[in-house]
Amino acid sequence: MVAKHWRLWLIASLAIATHAAPTDPYDCKNIPGHGRTFDLSGPDFPVEITEEKAVSTKVLTVWGNACAPLTTARLPEEAKEECPTGTWFCELEKYKSKQNGTELLTNVRQFAKAAPEVRLREAEVDLLFVNGERSVNVSFRCAEGLPVASWAQSTDPNVVTIIYKTKSACAAGTPDPNPSPAPPANGSDESMSGWGVFWMLLFVASLAYCVIGSAYNYSVFRVRSFPDILPHWPIWAVLLAQGWDLIATLWERVTSRGRNYVHL
Numbered sequence: 001m002v003a004k005h006w007r008l009w010l011i012a013s014l015a016i017a018t019h020a021a022p023t024d025p026y027d028c029k030n031i032p033g034h035g036r037t038f039d040l041s042g043p044d045f046p047v048e049i050t051e052e053k054a055v056s057t058k059v060l061t062v063w064g065n066a067c068a069p070l071t072t073a074r075l076p077e078e079a080k081e082e083c084p085t086g087t088w089f090c091e092l093e094k095y096k097s098k099q100n101g102t103e104l105l106t107n108v109r110q111f112a113k114a115a116p117e118v119r120l121r122e123a124e125v126d127l128l129f130v131n132g133e134r135s136v137n138v139s140f141r142c143a144e145g146l147p148v149a150s151w152a153q154s155t156d157p158n159v160v161t162i163i164y165k166t167k168s169a170c171a172a173g174t175p176d177p178n179p180s181p182a183p184p185a186n187g188s189d190e191s192m193s194g195w196g197v198f199w200m201l202l203f204v205a206s207l208a209y210c211v212i213g214s215a216y217n218y219s220v221f222r223v224r225s226f227p228d229i230l231p232h233w234p235i236w237a238v239l240l241a242q243g244w245d246l247i248a249t250l251w252e253r254v255t256s257r258g259r260n261y262v263h264l
Contacts, residue, residue, distance in 0.1 A: 026115040028067035031125060038125045040066045040140055040168050042147065047162050049151040056095045059103075062111070062151070062160055064089040066127055066138060069113075082108040088116075088129050089136045091160070111136045111160060125169065134158045140169035 031038040045065070051058040063070055063083075070087050072080045083090035093107035112129030116138075119126040129136040135158065143165035152161040213231020217223040227233055 026118070031118055031120075038120075038140070038169065040125070040127070042066065042166065042168055045147065045149050045164065047149040047151045053095070055099070056097050059094045059096055060151075061092045061094070062089060062136070062162065063092070064112075064129075064136065064138065064162070066116075066140070066164075076105070078105050079108045083110045086113055088112040088114070089160070109134070134160075136160045136162065138162045138164055141165045142170035143167065144170075 028040045031040065042065075045063075047062045047064075049060050051060075063075060065088060068088075069085065070083065070090060072083070072085055072087075075083060075090060076092065079090060079092055087110050089111040091107075091109045091111055092105065093109075095104045095106060096102070097104075110131060111134045112131045114129070114131070116127035116129045119128060124142075125140050127138045127140070129138070137159070139161065141163060144167055147164065147166035147168075149165075150163045152163055154161055210230060214229045217229050217231065223229045227237075230236065
């Protein structure tokens with residue numbers, strides 16, 4: 001009896017340990033993909049974008065790090081409450097006066113507070129940091145020289161896209177001759193366009209309408225002949241006749257333009 005309980009305890013302990021162990025930890029210094037390895041380790045970097053106003057300049061600054069949470073020592077004191085320890089990306093909004101140069105901090109937002117999702121392409125790697133409705137997409141691109149970060153404008157205020165050109169994004173290794181296609185940046189399937197989905201749904205709805213309507217006419221009104229069995233056939237017959245008359249009239253007008261008439 002004791003041996004049986006001991007075996008059950010051992011199996012349960014192993015199951016709990018296996019479930020709790022991380023399966024794929026994020027390591028920014030060793031990101032494999034397409035036969036290459038990316039090393040994105042580096043210091044915190046700010047991305048700044050300015051927008052000119054009438055009497056001031058709006059300055060948006062995003063602080064972030066690809067490998068670890070930010071050190072709050074590099075953030076302004078007024079930003080540390082909204083972006084505490086554990087924050088990966090933090091946005092600061094300031095207005096700088098054009099008259100005396102004074103700055104006013106108007107907003108602080110925490111954009112990411114957890115490790116990112118890695119999305120690989122042939123020569124680039126994207127890191128998607130998600131924090132509820134807010135997200136930061138950092139696109140690393142290979143470039144020599146000092147790192148350069150730029151901000152890609154977005155229509156969604158809760159999405160920040162940063163393009164980071166750095167030597168760290170130059171992957172080491174031999175590229176895969178047959179790389180698998182990368183998923184879309186927005187996470188949606190673009191294999192079918194919006195019009196394709198519309199026409200497919202329209203076809204399915206029309207087919208269901210004909211089948212269900214015909215079954216109803218057959219079972220309730222005992223209609224057996226075609227096309228009378230189709231739902232609302234008298235209405236469709238009138239519409240088809242009017243449409244055919246319209247097409248015939250237009251065709252007659254188009255073909256009669258080239259004729260020559262002799263007036264008597």
